Structure formats: C-alpha cells, structure tokens
Amino acid sequence: MSVIVTDGGFGPDLSGGVFVPFELSKAGDTALHLSPDTDPAHLPAIAARAEALRIGFPSFADGRGFTLARRLRLLGFAGLLRAQGHVIADQYAMARRAGFDEVEIGDDLARRQPEEHWLARAAWRAHDYQSRLRARAL
Numbered sequence: 001m002s003v004i005v006t007d008g009g010f011g012p013d014l015s016g017g018v019f020v021p022f023e024l025s026k027a028g029d030t031a032l033h034l035s036p037d038t039d040p041a042h043l044p045a046i047a048a049r050a051e052a053l054r055i056g057f058p059s060f061a062d063g064r065g066f067t068l069a070r071r072l073r074l075l076g077f078a079g080l081l082r083a084q085g086h087v088i089a090d091q092y093a094m095a096r097r098a099g100f101d102e103v104e105i106g107d108d109l110a111r112r113q114p115e116e117h118w119l120a121r122a123a124w125r126a127h128d129y130q131s132r133l134r135a136r137a138l
Helices: 040-049 064-074 089-098 107-112 115-119 129-137
Strands: 002-006 009-011 031-034 052-057 080-085 102-106
Touching (some): 002 107, 009 115, 064 080, 064 089, 089 115
Parallel strands (some): 031 052, 052 080, 080 102
C-alpha cells in the first residue's frame, strides 16, 4: 500500500493508481511513470500527451526528479504531477516548489514520518525566500 501526501495531509489515491512506465507506453496512455533518468529530450512530447505523471525517487538523496518536475512545469504541463518513492517530509516544500502536486510514500515511511511531520511543511509558500526577496526589492 501507499499513502498520498498533499498540503491537507495523508489521503487516498484518487488517480486510479495506473501509471504506465514511459518506456512501455503506447500512444493512448495518458498516465505515465517516469524514472529519474528519463532523457530530458523526451519531456516536450511527454508534457503534450500526458494527463498525469508520476516521477520515481529511488533514494531521498537523488534529486533528479525535482529537475524533471520543474522542466515539465516550464514546458506547460498542467496535469497531475506526483513524486513517488523515497521522498522525506523535509523535502516536501522543495517538491511543491518544483511543481509536484502530491507525494506517494510507502506505509513504512508514513509510520516513521507521520502526517504531522508532513503538515509542518505544508505551508511551503510561507517560507519561500524568493518571494520575500522580490517583495523587498519593490
């Protein structure tokens, strides 16, 4: 099982849970799973055809998924963007700033880092130093 983390805390998976690995996908597949080593050259085509994307995080120390998410949002991807795997509560604000809508974690991580740990980082916009710097510059 897995737990979906949003700004509202833990919740159910409303996506239907069927993400096809990009490498195995066909033209009609709109919910895709991307590995962190997905070639960025494929991102424009992925952003144009997908409705929902899940990017895997094999390790909390592997930040390539954050880069993919940011690039997808800059390309105009407006669908559901989910981080999946070894994302820890301390990385939640970074995931949201990169463009992720939600994070999918395993039950074991949810037990080690309960909902209150994630909710403590849910006010990620309030701690955005770039916005504070821009406001001071005006």
